[in-house]
Amino acid sequence: MMKRLLLLLLVSLVSVGALHAQDSTGARDRVRVILEFRPGARPGLVVLPGRGADSVRAILRRDLGYSDRFVMVPIGDPPGGARSGTEEASGINYQLYRTLGANLAVELVEAPGGVTARLYDVAGSRLRSQQTVAMPPTGDAGFRMEAHRLSDEIVRWATGTPGAAASRLLFVSAGQVFRIDSDGIGLTPLTPAGQTALSPVWSPDGSRFAFTQLGAGRGGVIVQSLASGAAFTAPGTGTALNITPSFSADGRTLAYAHSDENGTDVYIADIVERCCARRLTVGRFSDNLSPSFSPDGRRIAFVSTRTGPPQVYVMAADGTDPELLAPYDYGATGSSNAPEWSPDGANVVFHREVSGSPQLFLVDAAGRRVRQLTSAGRNEDPTWAPDGRHVAYVSDRSGRRQLWVIDIETGTVRQLSTPGAARLPAWSRRLGRTVLSPNP
Amino acid sequence: MRASKLSMLLTLAAVAACGGRQAADEPVPEPTPAPAPAPESTPGPVATSDSGSDSERMAREHAELIRAVTADLSTPIHFDYDQATVRGDDRAVLDRKAAILKANPNARIRVSGHADERGSDEYNLALGNRRAGAGKRYLQNKGIEAARMEAISYGEERPMSQATDEAAYAQNRRDEFELTAGGETLVAPQ
Structure with missing residues (x-):
């Protein structure tokens, strides 16, 4: 046991050293949870400087960094120039990029109506993949998303x-x-x-x-089209108060919580036929809210106060077999809220009060093992990126409530700046x- | 003199009627400034009057009473953290409201539940809903018809205090009570 603890401590020290912006490990609560990330080996990647396609390259470089899957090897675009004439003639200078610590190199060159992207295996001195994609003009509404899509493909x-770059977030301000x-x-x-x-x-x-x-x-609960605004x-x-909507993966069913004088209960309704609202939970004077469908549509994670403070439960999509999803110590563990099922179905992310501040936690849907993700400041209302490895959330670590993104593999965090x-x-x-073409 | 006495009574009646709609947390409006002071040295009628006949005194007392009844009706009650149980020290506050509502069968109220900013934004709406329900159910158990009381929740969206200390949180964990009908004819309970 002691040995294991020492090993864990060692691992966390190594990972903190290796990562610039890892969420710091703070004071422990009575909860038996350990802040633990396993960074693993990330390959070095260099985005080659070049002529043309500068806007695409800038977007790509940032996206690949945000993917947290590579150690980005920084090489700026030299002013007015480019790779040397000899390199363009003779191909990639694998030896140079190996020296810089790159295992992979990404090259972008302009092509008629778009760009050609190439991924080189630096260690093996060979071209690994390439593709030419059409690119809208730089000022076009769809331009940036097309560049994000290319970077997702290179990943x-x-x-x-x-x-997960070709995606967007909604939030309230x-x-x-x-x-x-x-x-x-x-x-x-x-x-x-x-x-x-x-x-x-979002609808799926x-x-x-x-x-x-x-x-x-x-x-x-209002359902609104992004393109037309029709709602x-x-x-x-x-009637009454209706909160925390959530779509099923096929987009046909909307789950939500309906609050009236009998308490708050989870309901589902058919939003294609626009009918058939049905109550799933029966909680007289207790609250049941924040439903989140599993990606296979068979289960719903939700919050319930059935045994006291709010905790995270799971039930079948028809409301049967409710049971605790995220284990807690009765009387010791803080309130748990805002569950969201990961796109791959493996985990549910939620926030739980630790020493008076909400912190992000994961519970794996199969093993019910709980893992703490954050400890600095208040961190709440998590939401999964489409890659199932990044989570956006609200944090006050900068002094006011802003959106942040954490990589659950490495613990790396970044801020997503929003006004207010x-x-x-x-x-x-x-x-x-x-979906994107008509930009409102 | 008779005319001035009559206008005084009318003014008092108007004050009483206004008082019926007065919520406790709203600032008391400034008295309307007198149009233009008469050039004569006659003292201003209502505000400075320090003595009067029995009917004047009765009208004034009645206005005071209505104001007190309205204030009692809108006194908020408070809750412990993450709880929606009526506290012992708030029972007397609610009992007073029940007595007033019994004496005024036309009066209707809206109970709104509120939460402090801790805890999930969304959960706080459900918690506020439960708090409003608790206030309403208490009055129902005291014999007030459910149909005369509307229960709603604002969660943490309308804090009483914007501060972020326990004193502010304690103030924000509350039920507010608002008269929605019957304010014009309020009488004090026996």
Whole structure:
């Protein structure tokens, strides 16, 4: 046991040393949870300087860094220039990039109507993958997302699974729902100012979002199209207070919590036929809220106060077999809230009070092992990136509530700058072209 | 003199009617400034009057009473952290409201539940809902019809105090009570 503890301590020391922005390990609570990341070996990657396609290269370089899958080897684009003429003639200078610590090299060259991207295996001195993609003009609304899509593809070439750059987040600031790209660009308001919108959430195909419109202590769940702005009130949410909407993976069913004088219960409704609201939980004078579907649609994680302070439970999608999902020590563990099921179905992320501050936690859906992700400041309302490895959340570590992103593999964090205080983020799945083309 | 006495009574009645709609947390409006002081040295009618007949005194006392009843009706109650149970020290506050509502069958109220900023934003809406329900149920158990009371929740969206210390949190964990009908004819309970 002692040996294991020492080993863990050693591992955490090594990882803190290796990573510049790891969430610091702070004071322990009585909870038996250990802040623990396993960074593993990340290959060195260099984005080669070049002529042309500069805007795409800049986006790519940042996205590949944000993917947290590589140690980025910094090489600036030399002013007015480029790789030497000899290199362009003779190919990649593998020896040089090996010396710089790169295992992989990404090259971008302009092609008619787009760019050609190449991924080189520096260690093996060979071209690994290449593709030419059409690129809208730099000023075009779809340009940045197309560059993000290319970078996700390069991540797939290098690691086998795509990146998460071609995605967007919703969040609430001063009662208004905003949309922002995964790299913090393109802030766009989606609901009018001067109202109280809460809990925005994406439809799985990224074409719509749902949110609570709070007014005079009551609120309906609104389902709104991103392209046209057309909206309707979800079935069963026209009276009393209706909060925390969540789409099923097929986009047909909306789960939400309905609050009235009997307490708060989870309901589902068919939003294609716009009918058939049905209660799933029965909690007289207890609260049941924040439903989140498993990706296979068979289960729903949710919050319940059935045994005291709120904790994270799971039930079948028809409301049967409710049971505790995230174990806790009765009387010792703090309140747990805001669960969201990971896109790969393996984990549920949520926040739990530790010494008076909410912190992010993971519970694996199969083994029910709980793992703490953050410890610095207040960290709450987590939401999964489409890659199932990054989580966006609200943190006050910079002094006011802002959006941050943590890589659950390495513990690396970055800030997603937003104007004003931000809360209740929701990350989209990877966004397809058809969904994005009409830019509101 | 008779005319001035009558206008005084009318003014008092107006004050009483206003008082019926007065929520406790709203600032008391400044008295409307007198139009233009008369050139004569006659003292201003209502505010400075320090003595009067029995009917004047009765009207004044009635206005005071209505103001007190309204204040009692809108006194908030408070809750412990993450709890929605009516506290012992708030029972008397609610009992007073029940007596007033019994004496005024036309009166209707809205109970709104609030939470402090700790805890999840979304959970706090559910918690506020439970707190409003607890206030309403207490009054129901004291014999007030459910249909006369509306329970809603604002969660942490409308804090009483913006500060982030325990004193502010304690103030923010509350039920507010607002008269929504019957304020014009309020009487004090026997």
